[in-house]
Amino acid sequence: MPEKKTLSRARADKRAGKAPSTQAGEFVKEEIDHVRAGKHGVKSTKQAVAIGLSKARRAGVDLKPPKKGATSESTRKKAEKDREAGQIPAAARKSASKETTAKRSRTTTAVLKHEGKKSASRGALSAQAKSAAAKRPAASRSAAAKKASHTKGAAVRSAAAKKAAATKGAAGRKAAAKKAAHTRAARAHH
Structure with missing residues (x-):
């Protein structure tokens, strides 16, 4: 059962219009924190992510199961069952x-307790993220990077730009705008 704070963060993400994968990220983070x-431990970083995604689907996050061929049929069916379970109200x-x-x-907890904790280390998570990204096409990675720059990063940059603009003066702002x-x-020509 996910913690209340995880559920509330996932609901907040949903209200903010964030993608189901972002909402599910809250559950994956919780699982990493548990390890x-x-x-408990996990055999691999992938297992920790899988447990988190399963919890997310069962909690009602509208996360689609993996496509055919992307993973084993048993994993796909489990994801479908988790998603269906999450769509049914808890009372019913x-x-x-x-x-x-x-x-x-x-x-389940007893079995997981025998597993290691290293799979949740920064290095292991970094390696997992890099190997997952390497499997995606370059166009997909590029689109994700562009989208990211327009969301969180843009707000940070605009705040920094406003602060810098306040100290530049009119001539400095004009030069920065031209640049x-x-x-x-x-960049438009490339």
């Missing part, structure tokens, strides 16, 4: 008896 805190869900659920939960226009024009 780092020693609550049929679940196993509390005894069975508790036993299953204890068993920016020149740069945009040069």
Whole structure:
């Protein structure tokens, strides 16, 4: 069961109009934090991500299952079942008896406790991110980078630009505007 703060952050992301993958990122972060805190371990970074995505789907994040051929059929079916479970209101869900659920939960946690913690390290996460990005086409990576520069980065840059503009004076601002226009024009030709 995800923590309340994770659920509230995911809901806030949804209200802000962020993508389902961004909403699911809150659950993945929670899972990484659990491993780092020693609550349990994971075989690999991919497993930590998979657990987080499963929690996200079951919590109602509208995250599509992987495409055919992208992963094993059993993984795809599990993702579909998780997504379906998340779409059903909690009150209407049929679940196993509390005894069975508790036993299953204890068993899963016991197995994960035997796994290592290194898969949640900065290095392991970095390697996972790089290998995942390398599998994507260059156009996809480029589009993601452009989109990122227009969202969070743009707000940071505009704040920095405003601060710099306040100290430049009229002549400095005019020169900066000319330089920016020149740069945009040069990049438009490429």
